[in-house]
Amino acid sequence: MSQYPPPGQYGEQYPSPPPGGYPQQPGGYPPPPNSGGQQYWQESPKGKGLAITALVLGILSLPAVFTVIGGVLLGLIAVIIGIVAMSKARKGQAGGTGMAVTGLILGALGLIGSVIFGLIIWVFVKDTGVTDYVDCVQQAGGDQAKIEQCERDFNQRVEDKFGVTVTPEPPR
Known part of the structure; x- marks a missing residue:
């Protein structure tokens, strides 16, 4: 069964339907119940x-x-x-x-x-002493010896807490 009407049923190809409403669709589907043959309003889809x-x-x-x-x-x-x-x-x-x-x-x-x-x-940051390290470096200002002491203290704290040895970067 084709979804298009056979040529010639409504004219040559796609002319307008006859006056008085649309003819019954091919396949013989009846109009909706209680429609009295009239067109019915369908609610538009809701926005999502x-x-x-x-x-x-x-x-x-x-x-x-x-x-x-x-x-x-x-x-x-x-x-x-x-x-x-x-x-x-x-x-x-x-x-x-x-x-x-x-x-x-x-x-x-x-x-x-x-x-x-x-x-x-x-x-984790609190337990490892990162905040203490940051405070120590800020209090050291630009003094390199104090900053290195802060690093040693931080590394020792990490080693004590987690059993991990932090290897320092090689000097430049």
């Missing part, structure tokens, strides 16, 4: 822009976890837009409920992952 945006931002927030700030920002924005998109979808003003929910969940995971990763980094 917010849901798609929430989904994309939620997906991007996952690898951005390792930048901490990027994961927090993208995750937070994905959660907010996901909530707005879900609200509009429930009211019938928009579509894409599934994408909105997925974007919201991924955004929340990115946000939580970024916070956890940031805390791990902060604890």
Whole structure:
């Protein structure tokens, strides 16, 4: 069965339909029930822009976890837009409920992952004495002997804490 009417049924090729409405389609499909043969109004598809945006931002927030700030920002924005998109979808003003929910969940995971990763980094920096090293170098000013002492103290602290020997760079 062809999707196009046979030539000659409505004229030579594609002329306008006869007056009074459209003829029945090939294949014999009846008009919709209760239409009385009249045309009916079909609702236009709902916009899914917010849901798609929430989904994309939620997906991007996952690898951005390792930048901490990027994961927090993208995750937070994905959660907010996901909530707005879900609200509009429930009211019938928009579509894409599934994408909105997925974007919201991924955004929340990115946000939580970024916070956890940031805390791990902060604890590691605090435990290794990086902040003490930075303070020591700032207090040393430009005195090279004091800066070298700060480096030795930091290296000793890392060795004591983790059992790792830090090898200094060869002199230049």
